[in-house]
Amino acid sequence: MPYTAEISRSNPTSIIFLVDQSTSMSDPIGGEVPQQKADVVADAINRLLTELSIKCAKEEGVRDYFHVAVIGYGASVGSAFAGALAGRDIVPLSEVADNPARVDERSKKVSDGAGGLVETAVSFPLWMDPLAHGGTPMNRALQYAESLVAGWTERYPASFPPIVINLTDGESTDGDPTAAAEAITSHATADGAALLFNLHVSASGGTPTAFPDTADGLPDSYARTLFAMSSPLPSHMRSYAASQGQRVSETTRGFVYNADITTVVQFLDIGTRATELR
């Protein structure tokens, strides 16, 4: 059965984030306090990298269960890491955990235990900054990811296959991305084909849709294209999504449309939660 490989240090898996950094990512996205899409996405990735680092932390430090790449695409296509990791593509998680670009202090209201709230500063490690400039060369980004996936599957033929997560507002400016997407999922390890999930952070109308099994009801052609490109969720991710209150079916795909901030974070959590870590 595919997608059952144990994720261990000798058989790690890789997660490749593709982050849309085009000008349109400066548009606002819904929520109580509207934020720029680019801010929401960068925040979600930074949060997720913290989460992964803690999830994989053991006595001796962070274990390399995951190898992570964050690729931005906008005015150019390439590593979106800032600071010490700038310019690197796939980086073992232990290195990621040790090398954020900086640790920000953010103020946050915390319960004081007596029914009130107090303003406190919490540390927030950052690996990438929000950016919104240029076109949406999604094809080039997917091709870049494909080259990473190809090299990685050859190096780790027995591992859980790589997961590519594309966060975009949908409108590729360098042609139909379908073929490039197919090229990614044609690479496989002994445990199955590489997975491609898409997160469409469109704030323009349409009902928010998470993990659909058909393209019916998706409002525009970009959304339908991204849906068609997305891999079906492997069974363990399906059951995890179900336990998180998502409605899923056997043919549910790793696709979210018109996500709000919470859904973005939840989607990343579901998409990166592979089988049990050892």
Add this chain to the structure above:
Amino acid sequence: MNVGPVTGPQRQFPSGAKYAEALQHTQLCFQHPELVGARPELTKLGLPRAISGAFASVFSLTSAVSGRRYAIKCFTRNVPDQERRYQAISARLARLNPGELSQPWNLGFEYLTDAISVGPHRYPVLKMEWAEAVTLSSWLDHNHARPSAVDRLAERFEALTRDLDALDIAHGDLQHGNLLVASDDTLRLVDYDGMFVPELAGMSGTERGHRNYQSPMRGNDDFGAELDRFSAWVIFLSLKAIASDPGLWSRLHEPSGEFLLLTEDDFKSPGSSMRLQTLLAHPDRTVSGLADQLRSLAAQPLDVLPPLALALPKQRATATTSATANAPVPPAAGGLPSWMMTGHVSPEAAPPPPQPSDAAPDGFRTRTLLDVAAAGLCPLMVIATVIICVAGFPVSPIEAGMPGFVAVALIVFARSRRAERAELRATLSKLTGELGRLDDPVKAAEKLHKERARFDAGEAKRTAALTKAQAKLTAHYQADLKEAEKRKARKERDLDRQIDGLAEELRKSLAQALTNKQSTYVRDQLGRQLISQSPPPGIGPKLASRLAAAGIRTAADFKGYRPVQNTHYNSTGAVLVLSSGRVVDVNGIGEAKAIALDVWRKRVVASVEARQPTSLGMSERQSIEEDIARRRAQLVAWRKGVEPETEALRVKARKQKEVGLERLNRENSLAGDRARQQRQEFAQRATTLQQNSVLHEALSAAVETARLRLRRLSLGCYVRFLYIAR
């Protein structure tokens, strides 16, 4: 079909990162007096440091009040009946009498409900004593080369399992990460999430334990006192094996592997397991015996597995004999425990025990009668030779050397009867055989590489062909569209011209109709002008009747005359030209009369023409106009039809393209599936190859070792063994 959670949405717990964030302010997140304001251990980024598992993240906190260090376990996933379980376990462990335990393996803990605030909610934590100890795997990393220490740890581990067994407690997840070794080399047991205590009997399990330590037969719901049995055998075998042969740690354990010497796959398919084979073929009988037991245990249901302690009297015997060399040991069971002699394992499975087991298999062991005889006889032979030579008996040198030769022959013979040699030879030939059955990993890798390259080239070609075929379809479609447009333009132009020409046609038709009407009128009127009624001068009734006889009665009946030369009389005559163009010669009508007739006719014509109609009648006009309008309508309809006709062509072309593209996509998706499968197969082969190459290496090393050992059983060694027993 919708797959939803069976029991409704579970309670959601914060993630590890959420806890780490909350723990940045322990004066706010805790109210417990020991924990409020406690100092968390930090990472080098200055964030609370976590140690995470599948269900929880553990943080180290030092109390601001007491200065004591605690491990605080924060749950990230729901565990059913969590509080009840922990209370029961805590109560049971608290009742333990430390004096009755083999070592202080249990750690105190407290389950605190609603102890930590994360966001708007409060969650439970487990507050545990901090154990200053290292995990079993990291202890082995540092200590595997100290056989006596490892052996002692194996004994302690066995004692620990005996404690648990006597108390009817099972840990549920015995493994290298949950067994800690303290600085005095005693064991600590941590992580009680899956623990079974008798008070929890009847509940189901919450976890299945580490996959590299579990019996393939362990099910999701197994929960009872026998949960640890299989893991205990796995750990004990590993420790004993490392104690006997420290090299196994580097050969079978991977530096970052989540196992000791054996993994899940080894239990699931022992036949193809390189690791298990290595242990089964190990020269140390304790190791191979335990490995053999484990192999048979893996195929049995959990509840019939024997506790480690049951097998131990004999194991202990063999273990202790390794310390006291050459002490005879009852060899009957061949290292097998008593319970295994009752049919769990066939006799063939247990290798015959030619010698008592010994942890140091190099060199010769106990002397046999033959050895003693050889040892006794040889010096006698040598002395005999010396006496023969010194006493100067009259013998040839060959005869003198005879006793010496006999002595050598005896030693050679006695050595050849030694079981150690036979045993090593057998091991060697078995290993060589296994090695021979393996493909050369380098060649196999080369082959795989070549096949992969060929496949990739094929894929590149296929992709290129697909692009080409798609482009061809698109080009064809565009050509069809172009052709349809051209056809449309041509038709429209033609119809427009016809429509534009209708006005001119109307004019012409009207003119033609008027002309027809006039000529009809003239012909009609001329027909009414009878020659007999108003004859021209010179035409009397006689001539008129003659003319009538020739068919000329009215002005309409003729249209002129033609003068003729009468050759007979050399005179000029005339013939009349009928309306039909025929000429008639009428007797009595000469040239003068013909001219008169013609003049008459012309006058009549002129007078009729003066009276002829000059315009068409209303109805005549209407009919012509209607006719033209009908034709216009038809042409306009045709012109309107051109666009739908073209659209139909476009649709047809598009359909053709779509059908073609669909076919290509279908083919491509099939080919893509095949390619994926192929790539998966390559990956599988690469994995097998890696394993084979490790196996190849291990076997080669084993062959090398066996050869070395065989060489050590040399004649010299044998002689030394005969006299000094070493």
